[in-house]
Structure formats: C-alpha cells, structure tokens
Amino acid sequence: MTARFIPLQPTLYPVIVAFFVAVFLISNILATKGVTIGPLITDGAFFLFPLAYVLGDVLAECYGFKAARRAIFTGFAVTLLAVVSFYVAIWLPAADFYESQPEFAHVLGLVPQIVVASLAGYVVGQLLNSWVLVKIKQRTGEKSLWARLIGSTVVGEFGDTLLFCVIAAPVIGITTGGDLVNYVIVGFLWKTLIEVLLLPVTYAVIGWVKRREGYAS
Template structure:
C-alpha cells in the first residue's frame, strides 16, 4: 500500500553505469540487425579453392564492423555485474529488437500515400529484416548467454586472476555458436545460396569477431578496471571476499 507524503520521492538507481552499458548494448544489437541485411564481399581479388570451399572474396554483411562491440560490452557486464545482470541485458535487447521487427512489418503493411514513390525500396530494405531479426535473436541469445556463462564460471574458479583467458575463451565459445546460428538463418535473406559462400560467411564472421575481441582487449581491460574501482558495491564485495565473508558476484 502506498503512503501519501508531502514531498517528492524517487527510487534509487543502484548503478549509474549499468543502464548506460545496457543502452549501448541494445543500440548496437538494433543497428546491427538492420545493417546486416546488406551482403558484403571484401577483398574480391582474394580467390582460391580449399577442398569444397571456393573463396571469391570474403563474404560478410553490413554489420561486420559494429557487431563485435556487443561482445565487448557483454564481457564487461558479465565480468563486473555477473550472469544475472547479463541475462537482464539480453532480455532487454530481445524485447527491443522484437518490437523493432514488429514496427517494420506494420510500416510495410500500412497503405502508402499516392505521392510516396519508395514503397518497393522500403520493402526491399526492411522486408528482410524480420528474417535477419529472427537470426539475430536466436544467435545473440545463444551466443551472449554462453559467452557470459563461460566467463562467469571461469571467474568463479580463478577469481580476479587471468581475465584475458576468460575473455578469449568465452568469446570463442559465444561467437562460434552465435555466428553458426545467425548465419544458418540469415544466409538466404542476404542472397547466400551456395555451401561455399555459407561456409565462407560462417568462418569469416567467426574469425573476424574473435580477432576484434583480441585487438580491443586492452580497452576491455581498461573499462573493466575503471568500473571495478568506480562501483562501490564491487569494492565492498571484493573487500568482503578478501576477509572470507562473501564472494565477488
């Protein structure tokens, strides 16, 4: 029951950083799902055969330069705030991307004005988004949760030591399953129709995302270190853990 008071009352925000990280994560996922509708071939001069794999350039999509950032943010959230916080973030992203897909579908179905001459272009760009969204949702839920789960479980064993090991290991596991699931569903939406291009798409996506994670690891370290110092609850849990009364979440 709510008690009437004669002054303004507001709920406390437990962390000033977690909502920002969640907003950036969800934004990256939303933008990536739209940008990924474009098929991209990089280095089309790169042509060779490797068994059944026929490489004619590196096949990827329009989100290849942005999407790896979601795993960097996911690592930071998992390392500092734990698996439960990452599940909340993944849930928020799921709802927003699903809402975006529904809005795109409704926008396409709405009757266009007589003077609007871009309906077909609008449908071409956003009409494939639902399939990309389905791929993105399936891939990122599986990948991000596996990434977070592996990182947190490794941290429970090693404590604050060997952050680089759990960053790389969790990324390899998460990115592999994310890429495999996403590419399996999204391939036809961006025009991939051969096994060779599909394998190319999966391998390039997985290798690229993993390499990006390794390259930006110094930045990940810096952000994690800053948040561990800045978050009072983390410092308190760390100090309590040192005395044996609790453990870092």
C-alpha cells in the same frame, strides 16, 4: 504537499545495457546486406557487432551472469518490438505525397528468416559468452581476465556465427557449401580477432566500471 519520486540508484548498469541493446538493434538492420571484400564474404554488421560482445563481457565480468542475462533478454525484446513496428509502419497506407514506400519497405522490411537467425544467434551466443566468462571467473577469481575474455569470446562467437549463418545464408544469397563455410569461418575469425584486438579497451572499460561502482577486488 511534497512531490515524491523513486530515487535512481547510482550505477552504470542501465547505461551499458542501453548501448548493448542499441548495438544489437543497429546490427540487425546492417546485417541484411551481404558484403564482399576481396575473397571474404560477410555482412554489413561485421564492423559493429563485435562491440556487443565487448559490452557483454563488461556486463558479465562486472555484474554477473544474471545481470548479463537480463540485458540479453532486454535486447531480444527491444529488437522484436522494432521488427514488429517496422512491419506495422510498412503496412500503413502511404500518403499521396510520400514517394519512397518501396525503398522504405525494402530497407526496413527485414526478412523473417534473417530476424530468426539474428535473434537465435544473439541469444545463444551472448548467453554462452556470459556463462563461460562467469564459470571461468569462478575458478580463477580476479586473476587471468584475459583468459576468460578470450575463452568466452571463442565459445560465444562460434555459437552465434554458426547459428546465424546456417539460418540466414540462403536469404543473403549464399547457396553453396563452400560459400557457407567461408561465411562462417570468416565471420567467426573476424569477430574473434576484433575482440582480441580490443582487449586493451575491454580491460580499460572493465577497470573503469569497477572503480566507478566501488568494486572490491
């Protein structure tokens, strides 16, 4: 008797989704740390999270809104599973020889308000980013890739940053209106600037994926 298996489809989509989900999951842990760099107020995920939008652009541009939406909801589900797992692990009684329970709980015991802020900002921002990119592409076709990448980034990053900051600010320690405005503006401008600077990389990745997937312009 010959063993049978389900054949894998030769596509890069699951690999891109895996990196997309990993970036979001790691960013959620890093974002619990407030960071001050000179006059700038941000969080520990400021240098990594923009990559999620680059990968989101690749997914939306190459595979369409439905495929991007599936990746977004996959990231949401995986992060929710991680948070529940963290709390279960914290709740389990520590062994007598384990001396790092307070540190373990402090690092992985993500504050519920941070989790809600992150998940809400992520879903709204990424859906806006993908939707706007696809809508612009429907009007421009294959032309003006830069316009849909920047346009979708501005809309998606603003929605994400605003929602996250408003919900998470009190937990991080931001209590004044001025600091909140600083947090929102700096986060939005920084993430948007990073994506603009990464446009050549995004262009190269999109071109490579399209060639590998046999995409016809």
